[in-house]
Amino acid sequence: MGRGGAGAGVWLDEGLRVALHKDGCRLLEQLLEDPALDIPGNQALPGEKCHPQRLKVMETVLGPVRLRRSYFYRPRRRPEDPGQGRFPLDDALGLVEGYSRGMAKLMCRAGAMSSGYEAASADLKAYAGLEVEGRQIQRVLNLQAPEIARHARRCSPAQPVQPVRVFYISVDGTGVPMMPEELEGRAGKQEDGSAKTREVKLGCVFTQQTTDEENRPLRDPDSTTYVSSFVCAADFGPLIRAEAVRRGMALASVVVVLGDGAPWIWEIARTCFEFAVQIVDFFHACQHLTALTEALFGSATDRAQEYQERWRAYLEVDQVEALIAEATGLLNGPGAAAKEARQQIGYFDTNQNRMLYGAFRAAGYFIGSGVIEAGCKTVVGQRVKQSGMLWSIAGAGNVLATRCVVMNRAFDEFWQQGDLFRDAKMAA
Numbered sequence: 001m002g003r004g005g006a007g008a009g010v011w012l013d014e015g016l017r018v019a020l021h022k023d024g025c026r027l028l029e030q031l032l033e034d035p036a037l038d039i040p041g042n043q044a045l046p047g048e049k050c051h052p053q054r055l056k057v058m059e060t061v062l063g064p065v066r067l068r069r070s071y072f073y074r075p076r077r078r079p080e081d082p083g084q085g086r087f088p089l090d091d092a093l094g095l096v097e098g099y100s101r102g103m104a105k106l107m108c109r110a111g112a113m114s115s116g117y118e119a120a121s122a123d124l125k126a127y128a129g130l131e132v133e134g135r136q137i138q139r140v141l142n143l144q145a146p147e148i149a150r151h152a153r154r155c156s157p158a159q160p161v162q163p164v165r166v167f168y169i170s171v172d173g174t175g176v177p178m179m180p181e182e183l184e185g186r187a188g189k190q191e192d193g194s195a196k197t198r199e200v201k202l203g204c205v206f207t208q209q210t211t212d213e214e215n216r217p218l219r220d221p222d223s224t225t226y227v228s229s230f231v232c233a234a235d236f237g238p239l240i241r242a243e244a245v246r247r248g249m250a251l252a253s254v255v256v257v258l259g260d261g262a263p264w265i266w267e268i269a270r271t272c273f274e275f276a277v278q279i280v281d282f283f284h285a286c287q288h289l290t291a292l293t294e295a296l297f298g299s300a301t302d303r304a305q306e307y308q309e310r311w312r313a314y315l316e317v318d319q320v321e322a323l324i325a326e327a328t329g330l331l332n333g334p335g336a337a338a339k340e341a342r343q344q345i346g347y348f349d350t351n352q353n354r355m356l357y358g359a360f361r362a363a364g365y366f367i368g369s370g371v372i373e374a375g376c377k378t379v380v381g382q383r384v385k386q387s388g389m390l391w392s393i394a395g396a397g398n399v400l401a402t403r404c405v406v407m408n409r410a411f412d413e414f415w416q417q418g419d420l421f422r423d424a425k426m427a428a
Helices: 003-032 088-093 101-113 117-128 134-154 233-246 263-272 282-297 302-316 320-329 336-350 357-362 370-384 393-407 411-416
Strands: 049-059 064-074 084-086 164-177 197-211 217-219 225-229 252-259 277-280
Touching (some): 101 117, 101 134, 117 134, 197 233, 225 233, 252 263, 277 282, 282 302, 320 336, 393 411
Parallel strands (some): 164 252
Antiparallel strands (some): 197 225
């Protein structure tokens, strides 16, 4: 087929879609105006007045649909009483700012998963032929996100809960660029001591049933779920614990908490997962090892490289105590380098029991926190850390909470609840 034929094919597809959508809108209007449609609460209550045939245009995935529905109003009994009104059909359809639930679902998903709200608008236009402004997508997502997140915390996991060999919890934090009003009075890493970001905490849960032929752990497919929040560490701990419980932590043979050396992570492990094996990410440990050898012997010197390899070998065979003893014996007087070396030695001393990498590997456990570090990039970075973005805490929190629910495969279930037609409430 020539180029003209190919173009005609595209026009035919898109033209047919438009025509079918128009027919669908008319059919939907007829369904919703059917007198036999059983609408919960569509009768006047004592003291209410009914105003029938009130017109409203509902935006749907098919296009605009004209609704004619009854409005029930209870007049004011006292001057300070504002009165009460309701549209039972609107409530039964679950309208969100005049959008159908199907439309609101697409808007929330696109707003969370596209690179920005205007990109979400363009995606809906390209993929579904839907014309909706980015600011409307933002508005609907912010309205729905808190309830979406609450529902996800209550719903059953996408995969049936079953006993697992090793159950992992991993947490980390990453900075999100913020509007100036969200940063007032906060210390940061800028030259003037100010902050440009607020830390969002991300936690993940995943499972492991098997290892490969070399006893290296294999993460179970589609087993990773996420939780995010801007709350403090003390409040984030119960959130990730609730997700772990929801996912079936109680049925696991072994529970492991993976993280870097940040004290707040291990405080969460102490207070929320006191029975868990704690493992410091091996690659973070090696970074601290580099900092230690450079403080003792200088940057990029042969001796620094020699001890880095020597002490890495100690880490791999559970000889952290020997590493600490040798490094302490090499300390030489005061000075900035010695101070840095002491700090690094303290890091290894604090985390000795979390650095038994030989034993952890022999048991077939993960010793790296790559899953949560990748999550910080894919869940957080790709959506709220794009060039030029500045956020409010509420705005970024809503986007990330919704994004987590989508990535946790729990998004569709929220939109299925209370569906007027799914629940077969139409008369035959």
